[in-house]
Amino acid sequence: MACAVGALVAVAGVVAMALPGRPEPWPDHLMRRAAATAAWAAAAVYSLGFFDVLMSEQAFGDGADSVPAPACRDGFDPDTVRGLSHHRSSYLPLRFDCVREDGSVYSGAPGGYGWMNAASASLALSAALLVIGAGYASELRARKAAATS
Template structure:
């Protein structure tokens, strides 16, 4: 079994662990979003490549309505490559992997909740430090 002092030390570092996990989760969210941006910008480069084979827009050809695609746009939240068709319609081209948007959202949400938890832990620690064992609050400042 673990010695008692090691177990107490782990409880003292709970806020630091929460902050570290929040940072790691935020980094994963950013990495996933950047991966999706690379996919979208690759589709933009392919769409902007002129020449005799440039109409309809190449990234939009994989869909059944590809022959009707006139232009495209990029939506950043959620991240996607949107093909615009005649008559004002549009559809999403499958350029961004399906795991990017939910994964980035999930990791960003987890990072936010972990950061809130770390702030709450710091507040609890500060309140415990300001209250002595006899129950009388200390005057600080």
């Protein structure tokens, strides 16, 4: 939901920059809006993985048929699940690992958390770079104005 709202705000911002009467300096406004959208998207992707790990951790040991963790056995063949001893979870970076008795490990998410970690990190980095770029553009504009005065 937050990504959809952020995308709509970003589209409205881009359209507003193309129309007459746009705010000046418009590149700063556009970069700040893009940074806010990227930050919202990073938060949305990270929260998707965060709550997936949280729900997997919470389902473990909660009632009948909850050991081993459902994330370690749902969607996996019986040979993969055989010999599970425990699981490890992490919220930064996102992961839910299932550990067998022989020490081998497999991810508890069939889709994996790698794309969520990469997407949230790259979106957060993009947001930071856009904010830094907007600040640099403002500073550069102020220096040029001071030099011409």
